[in-house]
Amino acid sequence: METSRQQNNATSQSDFEQIGTAANEVAASDDLIDEITWPAVAILVSGFFANFIVFGIGFSYGVFQEFYLSPKGPLYGQKQSQVAMIGTLATSLTYCGGIFQNFIRNHYSTRLSMSCGTLMLALGMILAGSCTQVWQFSLTQGVMFGIGSSTCYLPPVIYGPQYFKRWRGTANGIIFSGTGFGALSFAFLTRYLLTAIGWRWTLRTLGLISLIVVGTCSQFVTPHPDYVAHSDSLVLNMSVIRSRKFLLQILAAGFQSLAYLIPLTYMSSYGITLGFTENQGATFIGINNAINAVAKIAVGRAADHVGRVNMLAICCLSSTVVVFALWLVPQRETFTTFVVLYGVTSGPIISLLPATLVETFGISLYHSVSGLLYFSRGVGNALGSPIAGLLVGTSAERPSNYRSVIIYTGTALAMASLLVVSFRLSVNKRH
Numbered sequence: 001m002e003t004s005r006q007q008n009n010a011t012s013q014s015d016f017e018q019i020g021t022a023a024n025e026v027a028a029s030d031d032l033i034d035e036i037t038w039p040a041v042a043i044l045v046s047g048f049f050a051n052f053i054v055f056g057i058g059f060s061y062g063v064f065q066e067f068y069l070s071p072k073g074p075l076y077g078q079k080q081s082q083v084a085m086i087g088t089l090a091t092s093l094t095y096c097g098g099i100f101q102n103f104i105r106n107h108y109s110t111r112l113s114m115s116c117g118t119l120m121l122a123l124g125m126i127l128a129g130s131c132t133q134v135w136q137f138s139l140t141q142g143v144m145f146g147i148g149s150s151t152c153y154l155p156p157v158i159y160g161p162q163y164f165k166r167w168r169g170t171a172n173g174i175i176f177s178g179t180g181f182g183a184l185s186f187a188f189l190t191r192y193l194l195t196a197i198g199w200r201w202t203l204r205t206l207g208l209i210s211l212i213v214v215g216t217c218s219q220f221v222t223p224h225p226d227y228v229a230h231s232d233s234l235v236l237n238m239s240v241i242r243s244r245k246f247l248l249q250i251l252a253a254g255f256q257s258l259a260y261l262i263p264l265t266y267m268s269s270y271g272i273t274l275g276f277t278e279n280q281g282a283t284f285i286g287i288n289n290a291i292n293a294v295a296k297i298a299v300g301r302a303a304d305h306v307g308r309v310n311m312l313a314i315c316c317l318s319s320t321v322v323v324f325a326l327w328l329v330p331q332r333e334t335f336t337t338f339v340v341l342y343g344v345t346s347g348p349i350i351s352l353l354p355a356t357l358v359e360t361f362g363i364s365l366y367h368s369v370s371g372l373l374y375f376s377r378g379v380g381n382a383l384g385s386p387i388a389g390l391l392v393g394t395s396a397e398r399p400s401n402y403r404s405v406i407i408y409t410g411t412a413l414a415m416a417s418l419l420v421v422s423f424r425l426s427v428n429k430r431h
Contacts (some may be wrong), residue, residue, distance in 0.1 A: 006177030037261075039222055042165035044215035047156030047175035053214050054121070055147040056182020056205055056382055058094060059289075061087030062265065063190045064141075067199060074132055074199065081389055082134050089142030090149070091261075092382035094139040097150025100373030101158065102180060105223075110155050114218030117151025120144055129200040141203070153215050158370050159356045162224040168309050169355050171302025176351035180293025180343075191282075215341050245360050246369065250376045252419035253353050256316065257380030259412035262388045264288060265326065265340055266402060273399045274332050284339045291343030299348035300355075308359055313424045315418040318345040323410040330399035356423075384412075410419050 068083050075083050102115050117389040124144030132139045137420040141182035157175060164171040186206070241247075267288060268281030276284075322345055326338035357373055358366045391404040 008366065013259060017314065023074075035315075037163075039224075042220040043156050043160050043163060043172060043222070045151075046172055046220045047160055047211055048116045050153040050156055050176040050217050051178030052151040052182035052185070053210050054094060055179040056108050056184075056186040056212065057125070058087070058091050059146070059179070059183035059261075059264070060190050061090065061141075062268075062285075063187055063194070064199075067194050068137075070133075076135070077226070078134055081386070083137075084385065084389065086137045086142045088382060089138055090146040090386050092142060092378045093376030094149040094153065095257075095381060097147055097156055098371040098378070100219065101154050101371045101374075104151065105155075105158075108157075110221050110223065111218055114152050114155055115215065116146040119148070121148030121152060121214070122147060122207045122211035125196050125210060126204050129203040129207075132279070139428040141426060152218065154374065156217070156233075157354065157364075159221065161366065167284025167301075167304055167416045168358065169293050169300040169303035169352065170297065171300075172351040172355050173296040173298070173348065176347075177293040177296040179350070180289045180291075180296065180347060184289040184293070187282070187289070188305060191417065194304075195196060241369070241372075245423060247358060248419050248423035248426065249308045249360065250372060251351070252316070252416045253373050253424065254376040254380045255412050255419065256307045256349055256353075257377040258384040258387075258418040259323075259409040259416075260346060260384070262384060262405065262409045263323070263386065265385065266392070266405065270399065270402050271335060273397060273402070274330065274335055276332070284336075285318050288343040291340055292347030295344045300351055303348075303352060304356070308352055308355045309424050312349065312356050313417070313420045315340055315349050315352065316413065316420045319349070320410055320417050322411040323406065323413060328403070328410070374405075 032263060033215065046308060065080075065083055065087060067073045069078065070076060115211060121144065122141075126138045126139055127144070130143040131140060158169060160175055161168055190202060190206070192203060197205070267284050268278070271281040271284050272278060299311060319342065322341045324336060326334045326341065329335075354366070354370060357370060361369065387408065389409055390403045392402060
């Protein structure tokens with residue numbers, strides 16, 4: 001037994017030494033580039049527009065859902081939970097596909113994989129324009145769009161951090177800000193197109209826009225010259241996966257994603273229960289998306305000065321406080337304040353998570369394990385919406401009907417905050 005204990009201790013010590021060595025690569029990676037180059041600018045712009053299209057369309061699915069279930073829609077009379085699953089599939093698969101990115105990067109060129117993904121997501125939207133059943137929309141606007149989106153948006157997100165050193169947080173903020181700006185733009189564009197040209201040609205038009213924009217982006221995303229492709233087995237490197245630091249980060253990402261989109265999903269309907277009009281409710285979503293996008297850049301810039309892990313902890317804790325202190329109070333004034341502050345505090349978390357992963361394990365291991373981070377977020381997104389739907393129930397005409405889902409949202413964010421703070425206490429003092 002003593003021999004077994006010694007072997008376990010030796011293995012554990014080896015694991016931590018490997019992780020410590022990987023983390024030290026961050027300092028070395030800071031010397032990789034001293035000035036902004038064309039590939040760095042290209043990946044920044046491409047990443048922004050890839051996020052703009054992928055999540056702009058994905059996060060504005062609520063506009064489609066509302067129309068699909070209306071008397072003029074193709075899914076009128078269907079269960080709301082079934083129609084909502086179309087959008088949930090798209091968003092969840094966009095994240096979950098990250099677990100396959102290591103294999104794709106090691107066997108296919110970035111240009112080829114992104115081009116194929118662009119074709120799949122565009123076809124998913126175009127083919128959805130000819131659908132009439134829930135399962136058909138789920139397969140096209142859900143599965144096809146989700147898988148294609150994952151292949152398109154992840155390469156610039158994964159390659160981007162290696163091109164930047166001092167301004168890594170700012171760069172990630174710019175890339176991920178495309179999400180908020182895209183959701184804001186496509187929500188209004190989709191609503192206009194549905195009225196102007198009908199739902200079939202709206203889907204086809206968005207598919208063509210995706211094909212052109214993301215297809216162009218795929219031609220300008222290249223790995224850093226010092227990027228080294230690792231074997232597929234590295235994604236299963238147990239030394240890293242079993243480490244406390246890695247588990248804390250992955251679990252924090254999962255809990256945060258359980259709650260992240262719920263306020264956005266119910267922002268309009270909850271506002272109506274407080275006496276706001278439908279147009280005002282939709283405006284709240286637009287305001288939140290705009291603030292979310294700007295905050296990712298501004299907070300990312302601040303994180304480069306005060307520390308990315310520190311800022312991640314601050315944002316997680318702040319978003320938890322905002323939910324419990326403002327959203328839980330059924331008053332118009334506190335709700336409008338919540339709309340603004342939730343955008344400020346929650347949005348930057350998405351761009352800070354990968355930056356802190358680089359801080360902990362270094363660039364080379366980040367390339368290999370980042371897929372698990374996004375897979376964790378995909379699982380959280382897949383579970384979060386159905387749970388929230390069950391908590392809200394069929395009757396949501398009064399603010400009190402949302403109390404359970406608000407408490408659930410705050411609790412999930414509180415768990416994420418606890419995990420991030422624990423992670424902060426375990427990292428090297430230099431962070």
